Amino acid sequence: MRVSVLTSVALAVTLVALQTPQCQAQGWEAVAAALVSKIVGFWRDEKTELLGHECNFTVKPYIKKFQLYYKGRMWCPGWTPIRGEASTRSQSGVAGKTARDFVEKAFKKGLISEQEAQQWLDSKA
The missing domain is CATH 3.30.160.320 (Double Stranded RNA Binding Domain)
Incomplete structure (x- = not known):
């Protein structure tokens, strides 16, 4: 998978997490952080x-x-x-x-x- 695709996915997840209302943001931030960590671990x-x-x-x-x-x-x-x-x-x-x-x-x-x-x-x- 190309780095640009993975970066785009990680960026999209992060943007969604930032736009989420504050009461739900912690859940999305945890998911985004886990997703980014998993993707980076492939290299x-x-x-x-x-x-x-x-x-x-x-x-x-x-x-x-x-x-x-x-x-x-x-x-x-x-x-x-x-x-x-x-x-x-x-x-x-x-x-x-x-x-x-x-x-x-x-x-x-x-x-x-x-x-x-x-x-x-x-x-x-």
Whole structure:
């Protein structure tokens, strides 16, 4: 789902909450806050460490055939141009698949040994 769509929905809910009479405003404000918090939670932007190298990891939601999917990306600037990528329906599952894709590509390029790759993957399981 695009950020602009989610922002528009959050803005609309907030405007409705602000226009609600004072006696009901607390209920709408709580709903709006919970909705915005849930929507923002779909995105992740984190840092992780791989064999002494700082790496970035992001997850972004998108809609495909009216279903919510997550796209993960992992890259390590300053070390290698390799990018790990994966898409799944599971927000937690995309992290593991993205890391696995990155480590497999790094192994194939000879940046890490099979033992290092396996140890890192086992530590993230």
